[in-house]
Amino acid sequence: MELFGMIVTGAGVLFLLLGSLGVFRMPDVYNRVQAGTKCTTLGSFLTIIGVGILQPDWFWKTLIIALFILISNPISSHNLGRASRKKGIKLCDKSVLDKTNEFKGYKE
């Protein structure tokens, strides 16, 4: 059981490092939102559940924290991405298609 918990926690820590590397290296605001949200959501979930497996007395509280992060992290990132698009921050030069120009309330 201890080995399984260590493996789960290590996978989560690896995903957290990959998410931070994506935030550091991506060229654009929207790419950074994508990298920083998906990787850190999965990484935090796996790390916190892994600690709950390692220490079985703490399992229910770690499950509550992990579920809260699983719900709240995509909501806040979606709000930030929508706000930066509505403010008119440009996409990077390599991007080919932007359908949001047709919607109401979005600037060029």
Place this chain on the structure above:
Amino acid sequence: MELTYIVIIGIGIILCIIRMVKGPTAADRAIAMDTATTVTVALLVLLGFVFDRYIYLDVALVYSIISFVGLIAIARFLEKGI
């Protein structure tokens, strides 16, 4: 083994802080701060396991709630102003 995990998470937080200093626009800085807070919640839970303190889980829960509300407020401010 836990020390290795903590060092890896520390490298991730340092990368986020570099992006927060360099970032061209305000949205980049907000996104870097969002990522850094989510990474920090995981670091707090892991530190609670290493030091064997149950109270660190409460700290992690309150920290995640406060960072969520703060990010929503920052997004509102970027979109519409005060």
